[in-house]
Amino acid sequence: MIKNVAVSDFLDLKGTVPLADVRTPAEFAHGHIPGAFNLPLFSNEERVLVGTTYKQIGREQAILLGFDLTGSKWSGFIREALEKAPDKKIAVHCWRGGMRSGAMAWALDLYGFEVYLIQGGYKSYRRWAHQQFGASRQLCLLGGMTGSAKTKILYELGKMGEQVIDLEDLAQHQGSSYGTMNKMVQPTQEQFENNLADQLKDLDRNIPTWVEDENLNIGKISVPKPFWYQMTSAMQVNLEVGLEQRIEELVGAYGSLDKDFLIACTERIHKRLGPVQTRDAIAAIREDRMADFIRLVLVYYDKTYLKSLGKKEKDKLFSISLDNDHHLENAMRILDFIKTISVNWQA
Structure with a gap:
């Protein structure tokens, strides 16, 4: 039996029904619904052939x-579907909910x-994902200069x-020039957007959600603009941590x-560091003087953060001093701290 289902309704079932994405491996790699597995009807090259035939000759x-290209594949499709869904309950989608997913659904139903x-296919999921970014939320930003252990406290x-x-x-x-950590x-x-939307859907919009204060761009990734705009107007707890503790x-x-x-990453920001700072930082790296290297590049990162902090709405910016690296203790202190302030949540 084939049941047509809206993507929002399917997501309520997610975790109980395996999801087969029948688009090509290239399409799947570019972006897919979190948790889906790839069951490609066509290879990347075959899809090009079918698409060209459709445009130049016609639909039929x-x-x-x-059918010529997939004729010998159908038993393999069914066997793989059985591996993923041994109880014979499965969801299927392609790009727009058209012929590819329809053919796969027909074969699986026949078996x-x-x-x-999924009605509207992956395209409908992308529309749903963008709706999650614009939904109003009670965001609470965790800010602080580089080295304030924001990520550990968030954890x-x-x-x-x-x-x-x-x-x-x-x-x-990690958000800086060194952010890939070389791994x-x-x-x-x-x-990234799909994964973010997948996490946002499970959150209660009526209670606070903690997010680390970030630039619009995190490496090559951009935070979706509607969500970013909410971050810029959200309340922020700024962690004040001493220089030596941050260097450590x-x-x-x-x-x-x-x-x-480290040297290659430092050279990428040489214009912002300046020639002398860059030279000295690279020398410190080569001589294994890591604390000196960190101290030199923090001059740039601290200046950048302070400039960003100056743009925050003062009535939504609250600072707390942390003088140790006990992250659980500091997280508890932060929660106690926000109970003492009047929070002006965004609408």
């Missing part, structure tokens, strides 16, 4: 070509699957049951990284 000839066919807040969105984790980037690979922009935190995070990586 393209359909015939599609005895209960098939949920502790999440463990304590607070609603948290970790944009740097979703973007797989992280960023998702595509589209996949950053040496622990970056001090063991490959020196060539």
Whole structure:
């Protein structure tokens, strides 16, 4: 049996019904619904052939070509679907809910699957995702100069049951020139947005959600504008942490990284650091004087942060001093702190 279902209704079932994305591997890699698996009807090259035939000759000839290309594949499709959905309950989608997903749904139904066919396909999911970014939320930003351990405190807040969105984790980037940590690979922009929307849908909009204060761009990834605009007008708790404590935190995070990586990243910001600072920072890296290297580049990052902080609405900016690196204790202090202030939540 084939049931047509809206993407929003399917997401309520997510986790109980496996989702087969029958688009090509290239389409899937560019962006897919979180949790979906790829069951491509056509290879990347085959899709081009079918599309060209459709445009140059016509729909019927393209359909015939599609059957020629997939003729020997159908038993493989069914076997893979059985591996993912042994109870024979599965959801299917393509780009617009057209012929590709319709053909796959027909074959699976013929075999005895209960098939949920996503109306509008992946395109409808993308529309749904963008709706999540514009939905009004009670955001609470966690700010502070580089090295304030914001991400670690955010993690502790999440463990304590607070609603948290970790944009740097979703973007797989720490937000600075050194942000890949020489190991992280960023998702595509589209996949980042899909993953963010997937997390946002499960949050209660009527209670605060903690988000680390970020630039619009995190590495090559951009925070969706509607969500970013909410961040710029949200209340912010600014962590005031001493320079030496921040240097110690950053040496622990970056001090063991490959020196060539650190030098290349430093050279990328040489115009902002200045020639003397750049030269001295690179020399410190080569001589394994990591604290000196961190101290030099923090001059630039601190200046940038203070400039950004100056643009915040004063009635939504609250500062708290932290004088230790006990992240759980600091998270608890922050929660106690916001209970003492009058919070002007965004509308």
